[in-house]
Amino acid sequence: MAPSASREGEPGPAREDRERLRADCADCFGLCCTALPFARSADFAVDKPAGQPCSHLQRDFRCGIHARLRDKGYSGCTVFDCFGAGQKVSQVTFGGTDWRRDPRTARSMFAVFPVMRQLHELLWYVTEALGLAAARPVHPELRRALIRVEDLTHGSAESLAGLDVETLRGEVNSLLLRASELARAQVPGRKKNHRGADLIGAKLPGAALRGASLRGALLIASDLSGADLRDADLIGADLRDTDLRGADLTGALFLTQAQLNAARGDAATRLPAGLDRPAHWTAAA
Structure with missing residues (x-):
């Protein structure tokens, strides 16, 4: 990888x-x-x-x-x-x-x-x-x-x-x-654009979203387990109850601790440097 x-x-x-x-x-x-x-x-x-x-x-x-x-x-x-x-x-x-x-x-x-x-x-x-x-x-x-x-x-x-x-x-x-x-632009291949998209409850397990724009996207209760979110732009994305178990968020752009705290993840979720794994994730995994 x-x-x-x-x-x-x-x-x-x-x-x-x-x-x-x-x-x-x-x-x-x-x-x-x-x-x-x-x-x-x-x-x-x-x-x-x-x-x-x-x-x-x-x-x-x-x-x-x-x-x-x-x-x-x-x-x-x-x-x-x-x-x-x-x-x-x-x-x-x-x-x-x-x-x-x-x-x-x-x-x-x-x-x-x-x-x-x-x-x-x-x-x-x-x-x-x-x-x-x-x-x-x-x-x-x-x-x-x-x-x-x-x-x-x-x-x-x-x-x-x-x-x-x-x-x-x-x-x-x-x-x-x-x-x-x-x-x-440094990410190889075509990047998906979901800026401002309504993806509430979307089923996207394992989705290939590396380098994608998810700026302001509504991802409430969506399934992004195992998704590749490396270098994706997540500024303003609503991650309340988003399933990030096993997802790779390495290098994700403009992701905040508050967004992670609102989501669900586990020990396999890969995070950008400088952000902490929420305590409640362990219990929910």
């Missing part, structure tokens, strides 16, 4: 840059548990409006059922990733002053958090794209985008709340698409 060839030979710097984009709940004021709403469903046991603390949020901003979220009906929490936005808003934007000690900050802090989360997600993707050897032609533009987005994350609460994130995402996404096309 030919190895993935889309990554830089020395990915250290990009890996280090992405470490700061990992959630550190110890430095966050429980923003994902408070700022965001959720509805009673298969993912959440109860309804909760935006701005209201979850009933399981403790005084120290830690989750009282963190080790039992799935058992308690909060699997939605286990697949959420703020990409480090929580600690950025808590410790940088608001300088370490939490909304409980100063309730006047609450509304602004809760409004800024989802914006910061989108900015940090963009930083995550751009940093990954800068680690793709084949994407070197677009690296200068990606570096400029990285600096621009990083600068925005250090803005005031007012400037962040008023940011046109959708326009920014569109501009950055065009660069990410070019990086993806350059990387996937």
Whole structure:
């Protein structure tokens, strides 16, 4: 089996840059548990409006059922990733002053958090794209985008709340698409295009999807067991309950930990470097 060839030979710097984009709940004021709403469903046991603390949020901003979220009906929490936005808003934007000690900050802090989360997600993707050897032609533009987005994350609460994130995402996404096309062009043979496809419940065991575009594809409860997903572009793909047992995701582009957490896999599932095998996979295998 030919190895993935889309990554830089020395990915250290990009890996280090992405470490700061990992959630550190110890430095966050429980923003994902408070700022965001959720509805009673298969993912959440109860309804909760935006701005209201979850009933399981403790005084120290830690989750009282963190080790039992799935058992308690909060699997939605286990697949959420703020990409480090929580600690950025808590410790940088608001300088370490939490909304409980100063309730006047609450509304602004809760409004800024989802914006910061989108900015940090963009930083995550751009940093990954800068680690793709084949994407070197677009690296200068990606570096400029990285600096621009990083600068925005250090803005005031007012400037962040008023940011046109959708326009920014569109501009950055065009660069990410070019990086993806350059990387996937290195994969031999014809690549399949399932961008934005509705593949909910699709039966695709053993599918040959190396280098395919699955950007934004709906793969909910689909069967991709044993599929070849090497170097496939999975940015924004919905992998909730997707069967990835035995699948090969080596070198998959823009795959996140949250996507893996939402899927089902086993010990035979091959993952890209830098992503962890979800704990619940072992039990489900």
